[in-house]
Amino acid sequence: MNINTTKIISLLFFIFSAFYLYTAYQIQVFAFDENAPFNARTFPIYLGYAGLFFSGLKLILLDPNTIKVDHKNLEYKKTGILILIAIIYGATILKVGYFLTTSLFLFASYYFLGERRWILMFLLSFPFVAAFMYLLHGILDIYLRDPFLQSIGVMG
Amino acid sequence: MIEGILIGLKTALTFQNILMVMVGCFFGTIIGMLPGLGPMTAIALMIPITYGFDPATGLILMAGVYYGAVFGGSTSSILLNAPGVPGTVATSFDGYPMAQQGKAGKALAIAAWSSFAGGTLSAIYLLFMAPSLSKVSLSFRSPDYFALMILGLTAIAAFSSKGQFLKAMMMVVLGLMLASVGQDSLSDITRFTFNNMNLTDGISFVLVVMATFAMSEALTIILKRNDPTSAAKQVSLTELGSIKINKEERTKMYKTIPRSSVIGFLIGVLPGAGATIASFLAYGMERNVVSDVEKEKFGKGSVNGLSAPETANNAACSGSFVPMLTLGIPGSGTTAVMLGALLGFGVQPGPRLYMTNPEIFWSIIMSMYIGMVILLILNLPLIPYIARILAVPKNYLIPLILFFSVTGIYVMSFNNFDIYLMIGIAVVATFLRLYDFPMPPLILAFVLGGLMEENLRRSLLLSNGSWEFLWDRTLTACILVTTILIVVWHIYKTFKRKN
Numbered sequence: 001m002n003i004n005t006t007k008i009i010s011l012l013f014f015i016f017s018a019f020y021l022y023t024a025y026q027i028q029v030f031a032f033d034e035n036a037p038f039n040a041r042t043f044p045i046y047l048g049y050a051g052l053f054f055s056g057l058k059l060i061l062l063d064p065n066t067i068k069v070d071h072k073n074l075e076y077k078k079t080g081i082l083i084l085i086a087i088i089y090g091a092t093i094l095k096v097g098y099f100l101t102t103s104l105f106l107f108a109s110y111y112f113l114g115e116r117r118w119i120l121m122f123l124l125s126f127p128f129v130a131a132f133m134y135l136l137h138g139i140l141d142i143y144l145r146d147p148f149l150q151s152i153g154v155m156g
Numbered sequence: 157m158i159e160g161i162l163i164g165l166k167t168a169l170t171f172q173n174i175l176m177v178m179v180g181c182f183f184g185t186i187i188g189m190l191p192g193l194g195p196m197t198a199i200a201l202m203i204p205i206t207y208g209f210d211p212a213t214g215l216i217l218m219a220g221v222y223y224g225a226v227f228g229g230s231t232s233s234i235l236l237n238a239p240g241v242p243g244t245v246a247t248s249f250d251g252y253p254m255a256q257q258g259k260a261g262k263a264l265a266i267a268a269w270s271s272f273a274g275g276t277l278s279a280i281y282l283l284f285m286a287p288s289l290s291k292v293s294l295s296f297r298s299p300d301y302f303a304l305m306i307l308g309l310t311a312i313a314a315f316s317s318k319g320q321f322l323k324a325m326m327m328v329v330l331g332l333m334l335a336s337v338g339q340d341s342l343s344d345i346t347r348f349t350f351n352n353m354n355l356t357d358g359i360s361f362v363l364v365v366m367a368t369f370a371m372s373e374a375l376t377i378i379l380k381r382n383d384p385t386s387a388a389k390q391v392s393l394t395e396l397g398s399i400k401i402n403k404e405e406r407t408k409m410y411k412t413i414p415r416s417s418v419i420g421f422l423i424g425v426l427p428g429a430g431a432t433i434a435s436f437l438a439y440g441m442e443r444n445v446v447s448d449v450e451k452e453k454f455g456k457g458s459v460n461g462l463s464a465p466e467t468a469n470n471a472a473c474s475g476s477f478v479p480m481l482t483l484g485i486p487g488s489g490t491t492a493v494m495l496g497a498l499l500g501f502g503v504q505p506g507p508r509l510y511m512t513n514p515e516i517f518w519s520i521i522m523s524m525y526i527g528m529v530i531l532l533i534l535n536l537p538l539i540p541y542i543a544r545i546l547a548v549p550k551n552y553l554i555p556l557i558l559f560f561s562v563t564g565i566y567v568m569s570f571n572n573f574d575i576y577l578m579i580g581i582a583v584v585a586t587f588l589r590l591y592d593f594p595m596p597p598l599i600l601a602f603v604l605g606g607l608m609e610e611n612l613r614r615s616l617l618l619s620n621g622s623w624e625f626l627w628d629r630t631l632t633a634c635i636l637v638t639t640i641l642i643v644v645w646h647i648y649k650t651f652k653r654k655n
Binding site: 005028055061073074078132141 | 204205207208209322323325326329330332333336340342343345347348375378379380381549550551552554555556558559562563566567570571572575576579583586588590591592593608609612613616617619620621
């Protein structure tokens with residue numbers, strides 16, 4: 001059997017399905033429901049077997065259309081940085097507030113992607129987020145939680 | 157029906173809704189022109205904005221985005237031979253050669269008029285077909301619904317997998333597994349939450365759509381060093397020439413449009429099929445029915461060859477609304493996103509939508525027509541200017557997509573966990589995309605997961621645990637036979653290709 005990344009993904013999916021199936025069998029159902037034709041664990045159990053079946057087939061069958069990805073040409077560094085910035089954004093948005101974190105997230109993302117036109121970067125972060133917030137909060141009446149703007153009295 | 161049409165017109169013709177169609181068409185055209193970012197991403201990015209509207213307005217906006225994206229995809233197909241969406245690949249066969257002959261404006265005009273005519277005709281078909289189908293679908297029972305969902309999932313896996321059916325089926329199962337997280341709808345027993353309170357209500361649909369489409373597409377663009385905006389920059393520099401269509405060309409279109417619209421609409425109605433298959437079929441059929449002289453022109457800038465796929469892909473878009481509005485079962489990934497949004501509004505599409513929420517049902521149908529008119533009047537002359545807006549570097553585009561994705565989740569839950577979960581799913585989806593694992597089957601399965609379990613539960617309880625319900629009713633058996641035929645046909649095709 002030719003080992004390639006697709007097969008490895010299928011193997012991981014097979015393991016995941018086995019774990020899912022095991023967890024499905026562990027679902028606690030009410031005593032009166034235990035022998036019912038259908039209870040909370042029935043559908044997940046079928047899904048677990050379906051996952052094992054399809055990933056198992058993918059594992060054992062020959063794959064004529066092998067996908068080859070040239071990892072040397074992939075931009076892992078910038079993607080990683082972007083994901084990291086997004087995680088930091090997610091971690092701070094509740095405490096710091098929507099306006100400041102979103103503006104800083106956009107500004108930092110532009111910078112790490114290689115942009116250096118500072119004025120444009122600024123315009124497409126702080127004023128842009130302010131305008132978007134006005135659209136959501138002011139016009140469309142969608143609540144946006146922002147402790148920072150509330151503390152300085154900009155937002156009610 | 158007349159009363160319904162009037163209600164729909166009244167709702168669709170309010171200032172706010174006309175504005176939403178215009179905004180939707182405009183925004184959709186922009187996204188559709190960017191290769192890689194399709195209508196699903198465009199609609200997903202619109203979801204946070206629709207929270208502020210009533211369901212009809214929200215859906216009208218999304219429908220406008222859908223049509224706009226297909227129109228935008230045609231533009232980059234014709235001018236650059238770089239289809240923005242898969243449904244417009246066949247458009248490039250004759251559209252691009254025409255543009256190379258210095259008739260770019262004419263090619264765009266033919267495409268726009270064909271789209272308009274295809275959309276208009278299919279809106280008329282929808283007008284008559286949807287209420288009848290709604291009445292028929294009232295006789296559907298749980299086993300039929302369950303079988304129909306199996307058919308829909310199998311079909312979308314077969315048609316969207318590019319020869320990788322097993323990969324698509326794995327994505328279907330993954331989508332269903334994600335949908336099973338959280339409280340069981342009947343017993344309230346929590347499943348797969350691992351004592352995490354944030355998962356008790358299950359994983360949000362918006363989160364999964366944003367992660368698997370908007371966010372993972374943005375990450376894929378960076379990872380693969382693609383620049384979707386480069387195509388748009390070229391569009392803005394292209395000389396379009398005259399957009400006038402002469403009498404001879406019009407005569408050819410008059411014959412092509414009706415037959416292609418019927419094909420497009422019927423293919424669109426089928427679960428899982430959609431604009432791509434419709435446009436290829438219409439192109440193939442047109443080539444078979446035209447005269448030998450005209451046949452020679454196919455692939456070299458034929459009017460029929462351009463008009464047929466453009467008519468069909470727009471007709472298919474309207475057709476794909478039929479199963480969603482009448483059965484509550486989306487026929488494509490895009491309508492699955494819309495269904496999820498509708499469920500978010502608390503509206504349950506299905507046979508009763510036509511009676512319980514006629515304003516939503518009819519206003520969507522009416523707004524489709526308005527959308528077509530807007531695309532024709534506004535977007536066609538504005539293409540070079542829209543393309544100039546698009547010439548923003550990807551360094552700005554990508555963070556803005558990420559920003560819209562995170563905002564969508566933030567305004568929905570005000571919860572860090574959801575943002576982390578979205579990033580996690582997006583990273584996995586990006587990796588899976590690299591190896592050609594299709595995402596639309598995952599979304600459709602995620603949307604249908606709850607309904608599927610509910611219908612299976614009812615069927616099994618009624619039949620006392622026996623699986624005989626699958627062949628007890630003729631309708632259920634017919635649907636399952638169709639499913640089996642799709643699978644067998646797909647296996648046969650794979651073996652044929654191998655040999």
